Amino acid sequence: MTVIVRDFRPADAEGWVRVRRAALPFMVTTPERVVFDLANAAPAKRYRLLVAEEDGELIGTAQVGLAHESPEPGQAFCNPYIHPERTGRGAGTLLLRTAEEYLALAGATSVYTWVLDTPDDLAFAKRRGYEPSRPAHFFHLDLAHGTLPPRQDLPAGVELRTAADFADDPRPLFEADAETTADEPSDTPALLSGYEEWLDEIWRSPGLDHHLTSVVTADGEVAAFSVAETDGTGRYWSGMTGTRRAYRNRGLAKLAKNDSLHRARGAGCTDAYTGNDADNGPMLAINRWFGYEICATEVRHVRRLG
Template identity: 50%
Template sequence: MTLTVRALRPDDPRDAEAVAAARRATVPYLVSTAEALRWEVAHAPAGQRLHRLLAERPDGTVAGCAEAGLVAGSSEPGHGFLHTSVPPAAAGRGVGSALVAAGEEYLAGLEVRRVHSWVADDDRAAGFAERRGYARSRQARFLGLELHSAALPELPEPLPAGVTLCPVAAFADDLRPLYEADTECAADEPGDVRVGRMPYEEWLRHNWQRPDWDRGLSSVALVDGRVAAYSVAQTDGVDRYWSGMTGTRRAFRGRGLARLAKLAALHRARAAGYLHAYTGNDATNAAMLAVNRRLGYAEVATEWRCVKQL
């Protein structure tokens, strides 16, 4: 296949639509919209040096895409990422090879030493990555729940003593209590790269100002008025709901509060008409995997975090 690899044109809506479609076809569990993609391009942290690539056929259609950049906020220099999306219909035709070569060339120019990528846990994708020098590091699992037909547990009546549930929208524009909780929980997330504390204004801009994060569906569990747990809702505005991050502050763990927050968010999402719910967990995160399975989620796919030394 004759291909041209080029940069995404931020002002061309056709590029954003094509990339979002490629991402949905490659990883259908994630929420991928053209609107959110345009927002990411316009608002990516400067230190991330985000670069989006398209593999274009001679007829102008897009066969696949990739994104590359620096791991923003990493406390260790030289870490970058490269994620490729090649729909199944275009696999095996050199699309991935062309995108990886272009992405690695870009990262080498940024003096990246270690490249991190997510790769589907199947023979074709894993073999493709290994032949190009990527070694498996961590496994993650996608879990799905058919919201329209799931037998969701009801929220307890009454709630445990001192516990209240509210949407993130109830915090208006002062999300500092949620910021403190998210910063603490993110520090405990399993991962390959240590990331430092993000300033509040940057956290607010690159999370809650996204067009696909829903403050009305996202849920917070308070204990005696303090943020104890939360669950973030990301949606495509049509039928798909993704649990972006669910966490509990250290002092409140072991009390079932993450489950309560996530359950409340799922009930709101179903009431809003969303049909399909997905989430993802590191394979070692036994606590959240157990929470999700109790809510009715079932594993739908797995993927590998792969790392290459440039």
């Protein structure tokens, strides 16, 4: 049996999602989202999708590109995942080698990757020269059988809306997303500066659920939000929950997330997932308050090229 690595083709979308759901059952994605993300990635990202194939069967995937929104040049990423029943065939090594060669030619000086916190996965990363950095957790909340906190009373001047209410002018949501993203703990911090790019990559994404994404306004201004992504199978992912700096420490992020979770359950979602950097204390506290439980941990790793 021979494993080959090649570029993703739109016809691979179903197989891509099958592999990703097997390797990361807590991630929420769809074939349409995979194709959309590739087609609408910013040119500066140099985004590329690789697949590993064994005798015609897709067994591995990798997302590859430059961290073009980072203020530090030369940072790149490669996130390979192999179907759990198809490991040990060399697919991961081939994906990484192909990605690293591509990124080096694109000007990358360091490659970051997420590695599941298991002995086999950590050993694989170490053998290939990757050093551990910071951990992050995946969380799960049972929406079908769990109990959500009751809806909260709104403080004076505060309103709850959805992203759908901003369809005619989503710029206030972009500005809130850009501000909160800049403050998010990360080895590769991002600065969102392009509104049109944000519209193309995020706002118009088929994974973003505008009606389940909750927005808190204070005196008419966007103060906090909780992004919802869904896949049509009852799974819900909190893409980002954040509060603008001027409105922090007022419980508005919790208010937004609570509203979004109630909307999601009402829409038939059965499982809620989210992920947080292990150093993001405020969001870890909010997730514990909702009853989320850790279902997996990943460790960010980095390899210096050259």
